[in-house]
Amino acid sequence: MQGDEIALLLIGGVNYYTGQFLDLKKIAEIGHSKKCVVGIDLAHGAGNIQPDLHASGVDFAAWCTYKYLNSGPGSLGGVFVHEKHAKDKDLPRFAGWWNHNKETRFNMRQPFDVMEGAEGWQLSNPPILSMAAIKASLDLFDTVGMDALREKSEKLTGYFEFLIEQIASDDIQIITPVNPKERGCQLSIQVKNADKSLHEKLTAHHIITDWREPDVIRCAPVPLYTSFEDVYRLVSVLKKLL
Numbered sequence: 001m002q003g004d005e006i007a008l009l010l011i012g013g014v015n016y017y018t019g020q021f022l023d024l025k026k027i028a029e030i031g032h033s034k035k036c037v038v039g040i041d042l043a044h045g046a047g048n049i050q051p052d053l054h055a056s057g058v059d060f061a062a063w064c065t066y067k068y069l070n071s072g073p074g075s076l077g078g079v080f081v082h083e084k085h086a087k088d089k090d091l092p093r094f095a096g097w098w099n100h101n102k103e104t105r106f107n108m109r110q111p112f113d114v115m116e117g118a119e120g121w122q123l124s125n126p127p128i129l130s131m132a133a134i135k136a137s138l139d140l141f142d143t144v145g146m147d148a149l150r151e152k153s154e155k156l157t158g159y160f161e162f163l164i165e166q167i168a169s170d171d172i173q174i175i176t177p178v179n180p181k182e183r184g185c186q187l188s189i190q191v192k193n194a195d196k197s198l199h200e201k202l203t204a205h206h207i208i209t210d211w212r213e214p215d216v217i218r219c220a221p222v223p224l225y226t227s228f229e230d231v232y233r234l235v236s237v238l239k240k241l242l
């Protein structure tokens, strides 16, 4: 109803709470039908799913690198700008010397000459130590390849889901979509009448999960460094605690 009043549709591509991976193409089509600019937050998507951003038609996407991309907190963000906007130098932006044409950047003269593509949205100096962490991580991603990672991820999360379903209890329910195409590696498990102490007990067993109020535990078996045995151990401990 309010589509015509909306300038920007900005939405998480992988929902942080449920782990649902949304249909980006459909979101882009709906947004564009109302002339909204469509942007996707891929904080939980980058390094986790294959968003196929160009084909989706979204106008832009942005993500942090400290989750699946392993850079550590306080590190760089990433941005995707769709090719259809790459050469539009009139788009408003934070202008500074890091998005100015590299050839003439240090001449310090008018007029401002913005670079094409995502480079034209860069801001200021990148932090070198954080970049080193990203480089080391992305080299691993390059070596393994996203296709192989996704293949393992679907199996690993599928195995996790299978084990959770074996816990015969009405108190727990997976709220992440069942279809592997509609999720990344994370499963969000709703636990009736539980509180954060469940998460703390898992932590005491050296199992790193995340608690979200009021009653959801988020578990992300990251394929790059999580084994099937790790997943088995998590579910065994969870079962005992429940």
Ligand SMILES: *Cc1c(COP(=O)(O)O)cnc(C)c1O
Binding pocket: 012, 016, 041, 043, 044, 064
């Ligand atoms: C982690 C996260 C971000 C990244 O935020 P920062 O300001 O880079 O820490 C953005 N959106 C969501 C939904 C996130 O979970």
